[in-house]
Amino acid sequence: MQFHLDGFRPGDPAVAPASAQALPPTDALPAEVDVLIVGCGPAGLTLAAQLAAFPEIRTCIVDQKDGPLLMGQADGIACRTIEMFHAFGFAERVLKEAYWVNETVFWKPDGTKRENIARHGRVQDVEDGLSEFPHVILSQARVHDFYLETMRNAPGRLEPHYSRRLLDLTTEPGTGSSHPVTARLERLDPAHAGKVETIKARYVVGCDGARSIVRKSIGRALHGDAANQAWGVMDVLAVTDFPDIRLKALIQSAGEGTIVLIPREGGYLVRIYVELDKLRADERVGSRNITVDYLIAAVQRILSPYTITVKEVAWWSVYEIGQRLCDRFDDLPDAEAGERLPRIFIAGDACHTHSPKAGQGMNVSMQDSFNLGWKLAAVLLGRCAPELLHSYSAERQAIAGELIAFDREWAALLSAPLKAAGDPQGAGVDPTEVQDYFVRHGRYTAGTATRYAPSLLTGEASFQHLAKGFLVGTRFHSAPVIRLADAKPVHIGHAGKADGRWRLFAFGGAGDRATPGSPIGALCEFLAGSARSPVRSYTRDGEDIDAVFDLRAVLQQGHGELDIGQVHPLLLPRKGRHGLRDYEKVFCPDLSGSKDIFALRGIDRQAGCLLVVRPDQYVAQVLPLEAHDELGAFFARFMLPQR
DSSP states (O other), rough: OOOTSSSSOSSSSTSSOOOOOOOOOOOOOEEEEEEEEEEEEEEHHHHHHHHHTTTOOOOOOOOOOSOOOOSSSSHHHHHHHHHHHHHTTTTHHHHSSSSSOOEEEEEOOOSSSSTTTEEEEEEEESTTTTSSSOOOOOOOHHHHHHHHHHHSSSSTOOOOOOOOEEEEEEETTOOOOOOOOEEEEEEEEGGTTOOEEEEEEEEEEEOTTOOOHHHTTTTTOOEEEEEEEEEEEEEEEEEEOTTTTTTTEEEEOSSSSSSEEETTTSSSSSEEEEEEEOOTTTTGGGGGGHHHHHHHHHHHHHTTTOEEEEEEEEEEEEEEEEEEOOSSSSSGGGGGGSSSSSOOOEEEEEEOOOOOSSSOHHHHHHHHHHHHHHHHHHTTSSSSOOGHHHHHHHHHHHHHHHHHHHHHHHHHHHHBOOOOTOOOSSSSOOHHHHHHHHHHTHHTTTOOOOOOOOOSSSSTTTTTTTTTTTTSSSBOOOOEETTTTTEEEEGGGGGSSSOOOOEEEEOOOOOOOOOSSSSHHHHHHHHHHTTOOOHHSOOOTTTOOOOOOOOEOOOOOOOGGGGGGGGGGGGGGTTTTTTOOOOOEEEEEETTTTOHHHHHTTTTTTTEEEEEOOOOEEEEEEEEEEOHHHHHHHHHHHBBOOO
């Protein structure tokens, strides 16, 4: 963590100095904002936390609840999401509190006494090397707390406005208005109940759940079919002789249904998903009048011969499985997609819903708004053309569609009847099929399967052979390195923060020491001095040299063989009001054991390469180190000259 750049500052370094541009705290809504976020769920808070880093952007977030969430419904946090949390600065706090899902066990009917269950499988939850972070379980409410603290400590000092219900949105297209979207909100707090407030915005983002008012206001609808399958869920404190109560478990009984058991943080709490009966085509789960005692009794039957006594129920609910998706995630009719720009967006459950079995609802929702946040910031700060915003719906709608297809198959497997004993060719599924599917699709549940197709922001994989382990369109897969200046072991991916900057990772070829005249040195000369350089074209006068493009070099030599003072000056840039040098731009491989990043990620040792990584941590392009013109042409497609 770097601080003291603009002078010594005592106290907590996570608390940024308040900007004079931050909106003053007030109970009343501002009259005009750049971005209005509706909904303080995971998607809304991810977006708000990202925009709070830019005090020049006037952001407002509202929610109809009367305060922060106290008890969350979602709890599974994928490896990829922890990578994102690190960019926001609170991954370590999540890991400290959370339950770590290290292994998953599978139970099926006992072969000799089918009314009982018996363990038949045990697998590692996440494959080795998939991420430096684990799959964990933590209450959604705690995730909200961390985001709220991040917003509060950011330069923008952003706080939500609670007890506001969105009534409607209207847009004035083609009028030339700087704030074309008008929102009307009704106050719900007793002191102001019924009062209607109006706020004008440049952009509105609906993160207001499956019954989204924002979605309805732009004429979008969720399309798809319910699976006519009901499930119950409860968080309980219980006493049991079931041996795997502190392991994630999938338990399939012969005739009583299925349980998905997920231990919770804190050592005692456990979440239990309970399969209920099939619903009729015209039936809703609410009409069943299911009680928590009904759920507990079902769990007791499924766990036979083991017993469980529930001492306390912290939370419970019943729900129907369904996979639904919007055609677009913005307000543009298909016929007008190329004629005007989007002004209203939807994210999370507002545009896609699925079962909780894959543990992806909260995770994918946050990835939606992480994708959108840096794009809104780049447009509002005048760094990118507004056409960039078309890419949000294009990228995230396709990813949501893939997730729903996976979720449909997984939910169907969990709800399917088991094959009869002694009839391997009969109808239904064998429990081993469920375990095999879980293992095969582990990258979906880890959140690392996302791959963006070639587009304005994602190049073709023409030079993929130079970095076989950094696939274009996938998230930047971190690896251990040694920081040259202080010999500290770090992860290279942790250099990326949620600050809207692009990362340029230059991997040195054979003999390249990043000195002037070397291939990396030539790249530095181009970036620092050429009129075609994206650094010179898109960095404003008076800004630090890495304000938009954060260049890092990774060399092949051991850190003891190199001298930090010999690298190109662009890798020791002077920054801040004192012109202090940044010593954290150059890295070497960790040559202990099998940690060499060049081997782990398939980097061409002879030629090296340049990786272009988006602000949301996805690999946008792999290029040869000497492909200077190609690098400049890539950014010229969507960035606006600043000089």
